[in-house]
Amino acid sequence: MDNQLCFAVYNANRLFNKFYQIALAPFHLTYAQYVVLLALWEEDGLMLHALGRRLHLESNTLTPLLKRLETAGWLIRRRSPEDKRQLFVHLTDFGRRKQSEILQAVQNCGRQTDLAEDQYRLYLKKIQDLNAALRKSIADMEAEH
Amino acid sequence: MDNQLCFAVYNANRLFNKFYQIALAPFHLTYAQYVVLLALWEEDGLMLHALGRRLHLESNTLTPLLKRLETAGWLIRRRSPEDKRQLFVHLTDFGRRKQSEILQAVQNCGRQTDLAEDQYRLYLKKIQDLNAALRKSIADMEAEH
DNA sequence: GCTATTTCAATCGCGCACGATTGATTTCGA
């Protein structure tokens, strides 16, 4: 079982969750909420649909998550006037201003992991390759219903 | 954000979940349930506590999961007579007999991914190294409270 | 022997993920 790639990835994901849980505790953010903020720091004012495309998430996950972030003051949800089906997601001043502090805190926690830059890149590349292979495999499986 | 290792791992985990969801659909098993069965196929009659140590899970997750597996006929939960706090988990005949069929089905789905054996091993090693680094990092973070 | 501590599974509450459905709004097609 410890030779199963899926199990290693499953554990890696849970370890990352724990890592970010500790690192983000001062900000009362979960890992999923942090990822949403990362996306909005890259490009603010995304529509829920566009945000979901980047994170591979849909409204069933994002709607309650965004509502919690809105309640906590990180962002504002606003319906588009042109198309009343769509929802714009805008960072608040607070949400924008906290970016550097949060990234700093995460980096500070990560320093101990002392993954060398090139090693980090290698890991990243390997897992992205794996993801591509998995996406292909899943597409094939769905094709042959 | 796509350069974040955590995000790549997060996506890999969700892709594996989807992969196994499709592969295990004929057996009405979730990925987590499949992992529990994997552990029991390796060693049957484990106590809940021991099972949890292998999977890095505790009773708050395992208790309801095992109850569902018991209801579906895969295993039996039985209290230890010597120590009535503890719970033995035994596969049923059904649970044992299905092993080869399930492993076959999973392997059959995985054939399309055509990850070469040595490449699979490399991925596995890399992620296990990453996990070790994360565990160390988390331990350090918890130490400095 | 009797209490305090430890060790268990079980329970509770919350936040994801996600399949499925709903209902509002927009676009398409005849």
Add this chain to the structure above:
DNA sequence: TCGAAATCAATCGTGCGCGATTGAAATAGC
């Protein structure tokens, strides 16, 4: 133009993960 189809966010239900607590049972310490 008008009804059908498509496209949205929202909602619902289920199954994890997991921090925290509970209560039963066993062990340790006096």
